[in-house]
Amino acid sequence: MTVRETVDARKEPIARARALAVARAARRLVVSKGKRSVAVDLAREKLSDDALAALVIGPTGSLRAPAIRVGDVLLVGFHDEAYADVFAR
Helix, strand or coil, rough: CCCCCCCCCCCCCEEEEHHHHHHHHHCCCEEECEEEEEEEEEECCCCHHHHHCCCCCCCCCCCCCCEECCEEEEEECCCCHHHHHHCCC
């Protein structure tokens, strides 16, 4: 796997508009908060900006970290099983 781009969110926060664009560029979204993980097929489910923002935007108003794009999947937050599932493909 090759890393194409790395952004340090502490130095360059990704604001709502850009975070939504990053999320919409993915086909599948996997969001993890605590011990729970939610997967959304963005190709099938058309989420409103507010619904999508509720998933990917943190309390600071920017993209939650960590956020990793792997192919057409965007992982937001950390969850062992979700990472294992995506990286096992």
